[in-house]
Amino acid sequence: MSIKILICDDEQITLDNIAYILQKEGYTTVTSLTGKEALELLQKDNYDLLITDLKLPDIDGIEVLKRCKELHPATEVIIITAYATINTAVHAMKEGAYHYLTKPFKIEELRILVKKALEKSALKKEVHSLRQQLEEKNKSSVQLIGSSPKIIALKETISQIALLDTTVLITGETGTGKEVVARMIHALSPRSKEKFLAINCSIFSESLLASELFGYEAGAFTGAHRAKPGLLEIANQGTVLFDEIGDMPLTTQAKLLRVLQEKKVMRVGGTKEIDLDVRILAATNKILSYEVEQGSFRQDLYYRLNVITIEVPPxxxxxxxxxxxxxxxxxxxxxxxxxxxxxxxxxxxxxxxxxxxxxxxxxxxxxxxxxxxxxxxxxxxxxxxxxQNPESVILPIEESEPRHFVPLAEHERQYILKVLEMTKGNKTKAAKILGIDRVSLWRKLKKYDCDI
Ligand SMILES: Nc1ncnc2c1ncn2[C@@H]1O[C@H](COP(=O)(O)OP(=O)(O)OP(=O)(O)O)[C@@H](O)[C@H]1O
Ligand SMILES: [Mg+2]
Structure with a gap:
């Protein structure tokens, strides 16, 4: 694939010159006379390098630089300026420009700078792709460790339901591995080559959650400078996990229900419906039926999610x-x-x-x-x-549950430590209370690996 460079300058002559020099080097060039057009080109396509004049008739070159960095963080930018004041150049570098060229510049100067900038952007892209590979690897190595009957049964259920396309509600106490279960369902499903996205419903405010989920069109609200696809759209064909679904605000619940029923999403402020084909998983450590009773969770959504429930045991x-x-x-x-x-x-x-x-x-x-x-x-x-052993170990036997039984030696060790605590570490006193001599106490402490 050839290297693509976008050049933006309001002087046709400069544009042509730069394009000519760079084409001779084997690069593909695209040119633009205005900042606006450059932004449109950047929205549509990814470039390896942007060369832009600082003074453009419509938009400031710094603005073009900023938007370029937002859209394509790996793309390097070289600024051209005829008004070479140190200030503007420094400002441009602060905004992330690779370097600047002052007009008039030598061909060689341009060539070298472009080559170096491209090297840097290639390196950035490589790091990015390595990082992604690593993430993929981490994802594919999702493992549900355990050989207890409960985990074996859980694994069996997972491999069966992974093949279906139904919604699954995963419940269980905090930290039991609900997300691990969700990732496994995805990894074993026919959608495994597609994306898996987990969205934590409890960390977003109501309006942010909606725009994160459904995306928005430019101008949908203040600050929405450009359109952004929602997570559901991004995960199309893949699997979405609604984590902590019990914390989803009621209004978002209503919207989500509609999406699940109609299998379509519309961006906030949008008019076009986008077909959706995602598998929905939901996880919660709340008892949703109780939340339904309390009125904080919609019953219809609960039924919709609860087609299959997997309970992850503590x-x-x-x-x-x-x-x-x-x-x-x-x-x-x-x-x-x-x-x-x-x-x-x-x-x-x-x-x-x-x-x-x-x-x-x-x-x-x-x-x-x-x-x-x-x-x-x-x-x-x-x-x-x-x-130290939990207090429960010294409870009278009839009050203990079998899992609290501990070896006799452990009782002895605990008892000795307690007595030592009482005597503030005085071993002579402790030995007396324990009814043994100092040497025996010393031996026991050594045996139990306690500080002597
Ligand atoms: N069976 C398991 N085998 C290997 N690792 C596990 C297993 N269960 C949980 N873990 C690990 O324990 C941590 C917590 O798991 P996870 O995030 O899936 O829990 P959770 O039920 O989603 O918790 P929360 O309710 O707090 O969201 C993770 O680091 C996960 O990798
Ligand atoms: Mg979780």
Whole structure:
């Protein structure tokens, strides 16, 4: 593909000269005598380089530069000026110009500058495409780790419903992996080659959410300088996840329902309907039926979304997945290092209830990695809450649930620590209370890896 350069200058002679020089270098050139026309050309097409005069009859060259940077951040811009004051040049550079040329300039000067600017823009594009590839790779490596019966059943459901095109409502506590489930549904579906977009309904204001979803036409509201397609339009043919759908404002809910029924969208301020073919997934940690009762969620939309519901179980109901998840996160977060975890630390994690579910587990592992300078994560690297056993372990047995049972040695360790706390670290006193001698206490502390 040849390199395309847009040149904008109000003097026909200058335009022709520059175009001639650059064509001889093998570049394709497009010329424009006005700023307005240059902007139109930039809207329609992507150029590798823009060369523009600073003083144009209609729009300021700086304005053309700014819009170009907005539309195509990788495109470099060279400014030409006959009024070479340092100020304007510096201003242009601040707005992102690659460099400037003062009229009259030498052919060689132009050639070199163009070559350098193009090199820079090629590099930018390469970085951009590498970044995109990396994102794609991350996306394709979406994994739902777990071998508990609940996760196996979940995976089975996912692979079955992925092939259908129905709407799916994914529910579950915070951090259980609802987005992971949504990404898997997309990855296993016939739409997998198309886009997957997740939109968090809770972070936008009502009007912003509508314009993000449906897009807008230029002039639809103050600040809408140019038309912007909505996320639904961008994701056409692909999958859209409405995350935190329970937080979607009622008016947006009504609009979304219409889109789902009619399979068409209209940009805000627009008149044209755009055919829509997207698969809709929705996720929430709220109980939507309750929200419907409360009047904060539309019943008709609820029925529409609730064709199939997938419930992602909390981590405390599938504790057998914890070791697998821990090893997965250790590898994922520290790919170059073979970090291990001690049985005792893993034991603590198995006893913990994880109100924040898998996300909390991931955060704990991340924190432990940061604190651990050896090759094995141990109890001391866990957050304070987990270093000590939860209070529930010393409850009378009949009040404990089976998952709270802990080894006797653990009780002993806890008890010793409690007594030491009481005696403010005085070991002689502690040994007396415990009914053992100082050496035995010392041995026990060493055995349980406590600070001596
Ligand atoms: N089964 C799993 N296997 C691997 N990683 C997981 C699993 N479940 C969750 N995760 C990881 O845990 C984190 C939280 O998952 P995710 O964002 O999907 O949760 P969520 O249910 O959407 O949370 P929220 O309710 O807060 O939106 C992510 O980093 C995700 O990659
Ligand atoms: Mg989520």
């Amino acid at each position: 981590l405390r109901e599938r504790k057998e997945d914890i070791p697998l998840l821990v090893h997965h996160f250790l590898k994922q977060l520290q790919p170059d290092k073979e970090l291990k975890i001690s049985d005792r630390a893993l034991g603590r994690l198995m006893q913990y209830d994880f109100p924040g579910n898998v996300r909390e587990l991931k955060n704990i592992i991340e924190r432990s990695i940061a604190l651990c300078h050896a090759d094995t994560i141990d109890v001391g690297h866990l957050p304070p809450d987990l270093r």
